[in-house]
Amino acid sequence: xxxxxxxxxxxxEAAAVQRxxxxxxxxxxxxxxxxxxxxxxxxxxxxxxxxxxxxxRGVLTKRYAKPTNTRTAPVPTLQAVxxxxxxxxxxLSDCGSCTSCSTHDLNDLDLRGIPGVSVLTTEFRDAFAKQxxxxxxxxxxxxxxxxxxxxxxxxxxxxxxxxxxxxxERLR
Amino acid sequence: MEAxxxxxxxxxxxxxxxxLAFVKRECETCALVHPLLARLRAAGVPIRxxxxxxxxxxxxxxxxxxxxxEESFRHDIExxxxxxxxxxxxxxxRVVGWQRDEWRDLLGDASIxxxxxxxxxxxGSKSREPxxxxxxxxxxxxxxxxxxxxxxxEWDDPMEACFERGWTDGLPVxxxxxxxxxxxxxxxxxxxxxxxxxxxxxxxxCTVEKVAINAVMAGCKPEYMPVVLAALxxxxxxxxxxxxxxxxxxxxxxxxxxxxPIAKRIGMNWxxxxxxxxxxxxxxxxxxxxLIVRNVGGGVPGELxxxxxxxxxxxxxxxxxDETDPTWEPLSVARGIAPGRSAVTLFQGDGIxxxxxxxxxxxxxxxxxxxxxxxxxxxxxxxxxTNAMLVLSAEHYAIYRNAGWDRARITxxxxxxxxxxxxxxxxxxxxxxxGIDPKRAGEAVPKFWxxxxxxxxxxxxxxxxxxxxxGWTGGRFRHESQPVTREIVE
Numbered sequence: 001x002x003x004x005x006x007x008x009x010x011x012x013e014a015a016a017v018q019r020x021x022x023x024x025x026x027x028x029x030x031x032x033x034x035x036x037x038x039x040x041x042x043x044x045x046x047x048x049x050x051x052x053x054x055x056x057r058g059v060l061t062k063r064y065a066k067p068t069n070t071r072t073a074p075v076p077t078l079q080a081v082x083x084x085x086x087x088x089x090x091x092l093s094d095c096g097s098c099t100s101c102s103t104h105d106l107n108d109l110d111l112r113g114i115p116g117v118s119v120l121t122t123e124f125r126d127a128f129a130k131q132x133x134x135x136x137x138x139x140x141x142x143x144x145x146x147x148x149x150x151x152x153x154x155x156x157x158x159x160x161x162x163x164x165x166x167x168x169e170r171l172r
Numbered sequence: 173m174e175a176x177x178x179x180x181x182x183x184x185x186x187x188x189x190x191x192l193a194f195v196k197r198e199c200e201t202c203a204l205v206h207p208l209l210a211r212l213r214a215a216g217v218p219i220r221x222x223x224x225x226x227x228x229x230x231x232x233x234x235x236x237x238x239x240x241x242e243e244s245f246r247h248d249i250e251x252x253x254x255x256x257x258x259x260x261x262x263x264x265x266r267v268v269g270w271q272r273d274e275w276r277d278l279l280g281d282a283s284i285x286x287x288x289x290x291x292x293x294x295x296g297s298k299s300r301e302p303x304x305x306x307x308x309x310x311x312x313x314x315x316x317x318x319x320x321x322x323x324x325x326e327w328d329d330p331m332e333a334c335f336e337r338g339w340t341d342g343l344p345v346x347x348x349x350x351x352x353x354x355x356x357x358x359x360x361x362x363x364x365x366x367x368x369x370x371x372x373x374x375x376x377x378c379t380v381e382k383v384a385i386n387a388v389m390a391g392c393k394p395e396y397m398p399v400v401l402a403a404l405x406x407x408x409x410x411x412x413x414x415x416x417x418x419x420x421x422x423x424x425x426x427x428x429x430x431x432x433p434i435a436k437r438i439g440m441n442w443x444x445x446x447x448x449x450x451x452x453x454x455x456x457x458x459x460x461x462x463l464i465v466r467n468v469g470g471g472v473p474g475e476l477x478x479x480x481x482x483x484x485x486x487x488x489x490x491x492x493x494d495e496t497d498p499t500w501e502p503l504s505v506a507r508g509i510a511p512g513r514s515a516v517t518l519f520q521g522d523g524i525x526x527x528x529x530x531x532x533x534x535x536x537x538x539x540x541x542x543x544x545x546x547x548x549x550x551x552x553x554x555x556x557x558t559n560a561m562l563v564l565s566a567e568h569y570a571i572y573r574n575a576g577w578d579r580a581r582i583t584x585x586x587x588x589x590x591x592x593x594x595x596x597x598x599x600x601x602x603x604x605x606x607g608i609d610p611k612r613a614g615e616a617v618p619k620f621w622x623x624x625x626x627x628x629x630x631x632x633x634x635x636x637x638x639x640x641x642x643g644w645t646g647g648r649f650r651h652e653s654q655p656v657t658r659e660i661v662e
Binding site: 004005006007008009010011012013014017019107111134135136137 | 319323324326333334335336337348353376381382385389
């Protein structure tokens with residue numbers, strides 16, 4: 001990503017370059033968490049299990065899906081999440097374009113007042129950091145093992161089991 | 173002593189010793205000297221043209237193509253033609269324009285220029301055209317700015333980047349590029365690193381450079397800088413209580429009134445729609461102050477700006493006073509600034525409350541009428557609780573002027589008309605809980621502190637409409653929070 005325009009910071013530079021993300025409710029019990037499926041194959045299996053785990057902890061959930069992982073979410077989808085949820089989990093990015101687009105979605109929802117966390121595979125740790133840097137947003141992320149496309153459903157469920165605590169932790 | 177610039181480091185094209193002749197086709201003086209330069213070069217004088225616009229036109233001068241203006245910038249050319257003598261990679265002589273004797277000295281030939289005029293001034297260098305120099309500084313030089321650089325991705329929109337970083341008031345801002353910041357800094361003689369003050373709520377040090385960045389974002393022209401700087405310094409005067417004003421749950425924000433010659437010079441509006449939209453200076457000076465409070469101070473709505481409702485004036489609220497009527501004493505003069513000097517007055521104010529009176533004919537009538545509306549400021553039963561600003565329109569002022577009433581008389585009579593019996597105003601009176609201290613039931617109670625009613629003249633010539641700006645509730649602490657007037661230093 002080549003930087004072609006350079007701006008100067010109008011702030012006293014006491015904070016990091018990246019905008020701090022919105023804080024989530026301190027207790028999610030009884031709150032609604034949106035689960036935004038970015039549309040990547042196999043992602044739904046991870047989300048299914050994550051949803052069951054959240055519900056078991058008293059968190060209300062609502063499912064949303066993007067028509068394609070290769071573009072940012074349609075505005076009506078973002079508006080629906082912003083209207084109906086207290087926080088959002090975006091999953092599951094395991095490629096460059098879906099990492100970039102889902103990070104924009106995360107930022108967009110944050111600007112609408114909905115704090116969130118993005119779930120990605122470990123291979124895209126750097127891409128997520130770079131995209132956050134480019135848009136000036138300190139986004140929250142949780143990483144599960146890469147690759148995920150060749151996993152069994154049981155393995156994807158195990159990813160959810162292993163990551164649910166961290167997802168909830170990063171949401172706070 | 174200033175170091176002699178070593179052009180070899182920066183200017184690979186002009187590292188060869190000889191005479192560089194900076195020219196452009198569209199310059200008459202360049203046209204005058206062109207044949208002479210060509211003859212000298214043909215005779216073996218090591219002259220090369222450095223051409224700013226059309227190298228082909230100067231083909232007989234073995235031209236260096238300087239359409240990118242790098243050479244002109246690095247040699248700091250202000251006028252064409254300019255001859256620069258380079259020896260050993262450094263400049264050892266220079267002549268600006270056509271000056272026959274100096275050309276003879278520089279070239280060491282007492283015979284050149286026979287039959288030509290002794291002197292003809294040159295034209296402006298293209299590297300010095302408006303806006304160009306700052307662009308060249310950014311491209312080839314050192315902008316000398318201290319603020320952190322923020323890179324925007326190749327595919328990202330800089331305007332959106334400003335939104336995403338939370339740098340805006342909700343409206344688009346002009347992206348603060350080095351070029352624009354340098355142009356803005358040219359609007360003041362103050363140095364970029366100079367600290368103007370500490371901006372609340374975070375009490376962050378604000379340099380002139382940060383002021384310029386935010387002024388760029390607000391849409392200011394460089395010539396507004398003295399007003400923006402004065403407004404900021406005034407806002408940071410402790411008695412103005414900017415800290416409390418920006419954090420308040422009330423509606424108020426800083427209202428800026430500009431007096432004196434600078435208002436006309438920078439094209440401010442005091443006439444039709446003076447308190448409204450449409451004038452760049454009015455709109456952007458007020459906005460710049462608010463962006464500084466937001467971006468430098470950290471006064472972000474919902475965080476430390478806790479206004480219950482806020483008001484549209486918190487985007488920007490700045491106007492000039494109408495000083496065209498010599499019978500009217502300007503606000504700044506009434507507040508101690510010498511006549512003819514430029515000044516800003518900052519008032520802690522809300523949005524406007526319209527005042528309509530199309531029937532009153534005498535100064536006594538209109539005064540009673542104003543008093544009825546002014547009594548409603550904040551709450552009709554609250555007194556000495558806020559200040560107020562009355563923006564007096566031309567037609568309403570005419571009623572006073574025709575009767576020979578000046579500012580002092582109007583102010584005095586308004587205060588007198590605003591005296592009311594305490595029994596009507598105490599808490600619980602008239603079946604309303606709000607009100608003044610019951611202990612004051614026996615007093616005749618003034619609505620405002622003696623110094624708490626500011627009168628300003630503005631507005632179009634037509635319309636029996638004036639405006640009242642309610643003051644902030646911080647004004648009830650008479651000696652702790654006051655409007656402030658300060659001269660604008662240019």
